[in-house]
Amino acid sequence: MILIQLFLSFFKIGCFSFGGGYAAMPLIQEQVIRTHHWMSMNTFADLVTIAEMTPGPIAVNAATFVGTQTAGISGAIAATLGCVLPSCIFVSVLAFIYTRYRKLSLLQHTLAGLRPAVVAMIAKAGVTILISAFFIEGIPAVHQVSARMILYFAAALFLLRKVKMNPVLVMGLCGVCEMVFYAAQTHLGP
Template structure:
């Protein structure tokens, strides 16, 4: 029971402080589940992020669900998922009224404009944190560069890009 409460509290904190969406939450999730509560290794965390990107839904919710399942099975996944969405649900329920009321406010518009670059900074921070653990050799760097090029030059669906990266990994690292 304590594990489920710990999962809920950890992911509730992530939900509270994870402004900016799933990718911006990744450094918080990593700190919480790899460092503060060594529930997962860095390698396991990266695997869960990969799975979370391939499954439908927001990455933060998928990551919470998969981490929770890894730690506490079905009930662990429920605890972590409910934890990560609880604060957002409460905040959105309250904020919707005020955002609609002040939607033409110059102060609100300026505040939102100021938050945009911060979000990009958080996403870049998540990239840097994960890149050091993902680009382990020259082959992985080549795969990353190819996928970056494909992503920037085409409108391929993200699932197809992930499948392509899996094919490249199989080719570069050999089949089995």
């Protein structure tokens, strides 16, 4: 049963993530966290981090990760199949239409008009990741806010935008800083 659920969830994700890469993020969040509770928000944030640092698309990475966590290797395979099947179908159909009519302009205009909505969805997923980063235990309340995390965020944004540093390196730096902070706190602290 869990295998069918994994397959169907990732099939939906595969069907509706137009625009590549991050476009799958809000759908994964909705299916995996909100609907099925296969993963916590913090684990999801870790997953996006891991996906960014390893080769392969976020959706396929997420499918494997969630599949393995919930139902082992067979779960990973079921979820991955679900995730790539829509691609196989759509691409074949589009390739057929294209070789027949040599025209995709209506589709391309439709997709161009879809882009603002996709940006908004990615932004929403981004906000939830930031909330899980900034607030201790992921609870958005003033006394739970971690000033250190906001400092990392600001520094990371500066390195990305102004210094044009590689994103993987920037994330690595944030991770190392927090690890050093933790080590210092446990060894030197009261």
